[in-house]
């Protein structure tokens with residue numbers, strides 16, 4: 001099986017996505033989406049940004065490699081009566097079946113960054129965007145001190161080294177790598193702009209409970225715990241994650257968790 005697909009079908013990312021809804025909505029608010037816009041939401045998960053895009057009147061196609069998340073997104077759209085929000089399985093490295101120049105906007109929030117072959121991903125996103133359209137990416141930043149970069153960093157210290165030739169998803173959080181990839185896809189460097197932005201994880205429970213959610217439902221953390229189990233280091237991994245989540249929690253209430261995380265927002269104007 002495709003290991004990229006297996007990673008994201010593992011567990012249940014909808015349980016993590018549920019903590020990200022407010023920030024998904026706030027981000028979409030900044031995108032200037034207008035009624036009738038054709039939007040491709042790539043690596044859409046269960047629709048944290050796709051659903052708010054559709055609520056603003058866009059005609060949205062959510063594409064994701066994980067079949068369970070495509071099904072969950074479709075269910076959410078149906079329950080909300082959003083006939084303008086469709087979800088389908090697909091791979092950001094190869095958007096076969098999607099015509100050239102067919103979207104006004106491609107949005108990918110912590111989505112396409114996880115696909116293999118980043119140069120192909122940039123090429124595919126550019127290919128399906130119409131001239132004058134935009135690509136907006138949200139990418140976690142390597143070595144950033146905030147939550148997600150630190151979870152991935154801690155987790156990687158417990159997992160075996162990746163196979164030869166593996167390109168870390170976190171390289172999408174490095175401006176020079178992003179420019180290199182889009183320039184190779186035919187975009188002039190001056191059409192690529194960057195901003196730091198924040199996504200906040202809001203959870204109805206303690207930071208320790210939220211660690212439990214990541215351990216039970218988030219593929220990369222589940223893999224880290226499986227590897228730590230084999231090496232007898234589960235308590236060490238658990239403690240490092242609990243320390244991280246507690247230190248980053250900004251909620252004034254002990255029984256709630258609210259953790260902001262910094263990401264790189266990339267905007268590409270397709271000429």
Ligand SMILES: C[S@@+](CC[C@H](N)C(=O)[O-])C[C@H]1O[C@@H](n2cnc3c(N)ncnc32)[C@H](O)[C@@H]1O
Nearest residue numbers: 008043044045048064065066091092111114115
């Ligand atoms: C961290 S989740 C983010 C999901 C969603 N964008 C959100 O903000 O809630 C990463 C998503 O990227 C998807 N993904 C990973 N590799 C992919 C690929 N090659 N093509 C399409 N989607 C992919 C995963 O299945 C998962 O839904």
